[in-house]
Amino acid sequence: LERTIRTSVHLLDNVIDQNAYPVPQIEEMTKLTRKIGLGVMGFARMLFKLRVPYDASEGVEWGRRMMKFVRDVGYDESGRLAQARGPYPAWKGSRHEKMGIQVRNSYVTTVAPTGTLSMIADTSGGCEPEFSLLWYKNVMDGTHLPYVLDYFIEVAKREGWWREDLLDAILKNNGSARALKGVPPAWQRVFAVSFDVSPEAHVRMQAAFQESCDAAVSKTINLASGATVEDVKKAYLLANELGCKGITVYRDQSRTDQVLNVGVSEKEKGSKAEARGEIRVEVPAAESSASRKPRARPDVITGRTQKIMTGYGAIYITVNEDEEGLFEVFAQSGRGGGYTASFTEAVARLVSLCLRSGIPVDEIIDQLEGIRSPRAAYDHGEHILSIPDAIAKAVKRHIGAQAAGVQKPVESFEELGGIETDIEAEKEARDDQAMVKAGLNPECPECGRVLVFEEGCVRCHSCGYSEC
Structure with missing residues (x-):
């Protein structure tokens, strides 16, 4: 020794x-x-x-x-x-x-x-x-x-x-x-x-x-x-x-x-249990032989657009409905042609295809909500973990399915005072320290949760990790 x-x-x-x-x-x-x-x-x-x-x-x-x-x-x-x-x-x-x-x-x-x-x-x-x-x-x-x-x-x-x-x-x-x-x-x-x-x-x-x-x-x-x-x-x-x-x-x-x-x-x-062969799998009854096809888009459709702050800047999410219910989702992030913008558009298109094909909206939300990314943000008091997570939360806000006391329906957004941001184009260009102070936090290296900046130090509230 x-x-x-x-x-x-x-x-x-x-x-x-x-x-x-x-x-x-x-x-x-x-x-x-x-x-x-x-x-x-x-x-x-x-x-x-x-x-x-x-x-x-x-x-x-x-x-x-x-x-x-x-x-x-x-x-x-x-x-x-x-x-x-x-x-x-x-x-x-x-x-x-x-x-x-x-x-x-x-x-x-x-x-x-x-x-x-x-x-x-x-x-x-x-x-x-x-x-x-x-x-x-x-x-x-x-x-x-x-x-x-x-x-x-x-x-x-x-x-x-x-x-x-x-x-x-x-x-x-x-x-x-x-x-x-x-x-x-x-x-x-x-x-x-x-x-x-x-x-x-x-x-x-x-x-x-x-x-x-x-x-x-x-x-x-x-x-x-x-x-x-x-x-x-x-x-x-x-x-x-x-x-x-x-x-x-x-x-x-x-x-x-x-x-x-x-x-x-x-x-x-x-x-x-699975290794012991104890997992039971229920096979659903076979559907009709006819292929599931998305319903046609009507000439006129109504919807609402929400602005949600993510770790990659503000995105604008539009949820449209027809007579049968939710029909499609459009999501725009940053300038066209970029990685983030193309990824956002791809997720929105797939969500729209699912909605038009009759996939239950709660199953779509379950698949997207909680997906993490290296950058996270807070929007109207709610934790936005990634762009897919933002789209899921936008749909929940639209239909009023969010947890009580966490997020009010979209009609009340103006009463909440909106998002505290000025020049959103600069959000992605900030360094890590500025991101932390702004709430756009990188992941904790120990547990993957979001770091916060408090009392002059970067900390993780989940596992106790600290950079001080």
Whole structure:
């Protein structure tokens, strides 16, 4: 471990000089203080192998000892680099100078979340407990990646208490081995997962790591879905009392979509059932031999045009009706001949063909609504994910099928004050930062949801990703 720490400090210091910076000011400040962030991951897996419960006082002490070792060796190596390369430029007048410590880096230690890195390395993230013994991760495009803690299975077979229905029992026990019949009490304690750990134990572990961290510790205080406001309050007050620099609290299922989920996803259940041949397919009765043909367009037709802001600028969507109902959709976006304009026209033509051929409008909406693109926008308080999504929402607004309280029918648009935009031709030419500030947000690199710009930082409300 010592060799790894020394190598890592040397590497991270080199990265500062080799890095390509977006603007000179960032380069100047980075090289002035030369902060690095040496941390850990796999701590919970280490405790499993030591047979130490995460939420026991012994587990907290292990966290304190290990992070202190990382700090001591890290600072020693940074001191060696200072002798060879000089201290960081802002060392004069710093707290390090007052303490008589000459180091190459003003910050040496931190604990990062390592969500993706730990997934690649197949270990636990940061100083977090293992999330569950059986879980799945919700990633970009709605893909669900299933996971099971292989080491739990290995121990169960080695110690002689494995049984074929054990994973099903864990699934019914909210992903935990605690209080599970057939699992020895000692191992129930060892295999502590996030929801087995009390809020107080979560905070105490974070505080133990914080003692040896220059920067804040990235840790989530995972609370069960039934957690109360008082539970959150106690966690915040204890974190303040113990000297934590920050705290993150998350109550399970408090969002519709979350990155980590206990158990097996419905998608995974479906694929497993299909593999076993348990999927039943109902074949509809054959239609008449006559081909379905679109009805003819009358000479006179009526409709309404809506202006909807998308991440690619404003588009104008016209929905026409004949005596039988919805008949066709026209959509115009930007100048003719461009990629966006041709794509928009193609979608509108296919929607029109479906409407004229008698395809139920709700089935058309279901196919288009929710399709994502790299750019998203807000229009009249509603999230517009893409141009197909905008067309689906325009049809819903036209027929008044939108969710109550979300979007009023098209007749009331003028009362809502319209769209706050001036020169729509400039929308597509703006850079990413301007897009974020304007609400035309790029996708989150972790989960694919939309990023927002708030408090001077780009963040993701779905998974907690932050660029700060």
